[in-house]
Amino acid sequence: MPPQTLFEKIWDAHLVHDEPEQPSIIYIDLHLVHEVTSAQAFDGLRMADRPVRRTDLTIATADHNTPTWELTRPVVDEISIKQLEALTKNCEEFGVTLYDRFSPYQGIVHIIGPDLGYTQPGKTVVCGDSHTATHGALGAFAIGIGTSEVEHVLATQTLRQFKPNTMEVRINGELPAGVSPKDVILGIIGRIGVNGGVGHVIEYTGEAIRSMSMDGRMTVCNMSIEGGARAGMVAPDQTTFDYLRGRRFAPQGKDFDEAVEGWKTLPTDQGAKFDRLVEIESSSLEPFVTWGINPGMVIPVTSRVPDPASYSDPNEREVAERALQYMGLEPDTPMEEVKIDRVFIGACTNARLEDLRAAAEVVKGKKAHPDVYSMVVPGSALIKQQAEEEGLDRIFTDAGFDWRVAGCSMCLGMNPDILEVGQRCASTSNRNFENRQGKGGRTHLVSPAMAAAAGIAGHFVDIREWS
Amino acid sequence: MDPFVKLTGVAAPLDRVNVDTDQIIPAVHLKSIERTGFGKHLFEPWRFNANGSPVPDFVLNKPAYSNASVLVAGRNFGCGSSREHAPWALSDYGIKCVIAPSFADIFFSNCFQNGLLPLALPEEQVREILDHATANPGVELTVDLEGQRVWSEDEKISITFEVDSARRHALLNGLDNIGLTLEHEDKISAFESSRGL
């Protein structure tokens, strides 16, 4: 057998059917479902009189449109209520496990999968959501799919896919102090561009990735789609096994040890070939901030807003001009002088315990800037509980930051948490598209520590200088 | 699924790169549990002012282009979210074909599930079509998936293309993927039992 990559091993192990010039049919081990992209899929099943093939491999939660206010306060938006009710009804009718707004296991779909131990090395994972790549951090092949494909997986437990190409993104050397996993992925996207990974599955390798925690690896894999990639993955190792041991739905006891033996065979073999290689030196990475309207428009916090006039390509110039106009920024302004109105610490990129700890450490004993409204939204009910046990909530609330109930929150402008027109936000989410956080809102993507510091200072600051 | 065979209609030039799904259909409109009705919100952030009045400069608000059925745009069209509401919104508005130099992966495959053709052509050819559609407001293009050619009535544009055979076949025939996969039901079951699933 020729040497294989992690991705190829998982792909081959899941091939149900293959024929030339047709998409392959691959088996899906875990299907995560949420309220926004599933209703029409369940309707399709109903119309064709088809059952959900494997209810035991299908898990649902409500996260996108749920408000993050206290659970005692009901959802008020009528269309949201309908969508949430549809999910409940569909899960009941088809026999799918649902962690609804009140469940102790509720949370952002990409946070609960790993957190509860559903996501495991070597699995194929799908969800009707583009940030499914997050699960790849555990050594799974995890991809986002559309609603028709959700219906397809519900009905057949398989997916039709053309085999993607592979790309290795290698981060050499230890990360410099103050450079977080979020900065790593922003740096990668700044380098390869927002469509640099189209058609590819990325495997992140190198010393910086190996020494990263699982929470950090998930942050990196989460934004693979922002570089256009089909999926992102990290080979499982001791860090992965230690993370999974004892999790609620992971194998337990002897079964776990046996599973680990299998997982150890997954990492890419020596000599296996990727279709592309991108190498980045850790020493070139810094704390980053996005200045524009896609995640590729990114600069170190210590530099200045780019001047479109300096771009030689007229198309690029026009794009940059439009981005600056939308963002309300003047060319050449030092990024550290840019004042903000809001801080959002949350989303499937950065709402895990480690993210909350990093933000809390910055905030501890300080007071929020009087002109800035900051909110912290844990990624799941369990993470919220753990954070509260550690007293993180008190650190935030003492500083004047708002502490919320788990959900997607202000990541996408679909629940009550939104930016007002013209408001500028330091956000730990993954998309700074125009209007993403609310119509006319201006998003700057940063790490949790950088977002927290901006909430105290009222403007962006270099976290390496923070005391 | 509706088939896509051949289409003649107005081509609207949207000369922007990285048109993302949040512009095609903002999340606030993803709450509906239907597949229809999204067309009125298509490109809402660019098409309408905050008070709901149309932005006169936006291409689909110009009378010559308002009934477009072909959209011509810059590279990496459809990047961002997996929301199938994006092709639903385009299709509900009446746009059945998007021509661009490249597409984001998930958007691309979502189109094929909905009888919408995402046609990737070389950058120079897309530029040619963009310029032609801009200089001749309301010009009609014919997109023929069977014959794999795009042309304008005056034949100023005439471009042949290739779409991979499996996707083309599925679109031409409006095939139901689930039905196709279930023809391999025995293999799925065999896979499950061999893995002890």
Ligand code: SF4
């Ligand atoms: S947190 Fe944001 S990116 Fe993540 S699943 Fe929710 S809406 Fe999508």
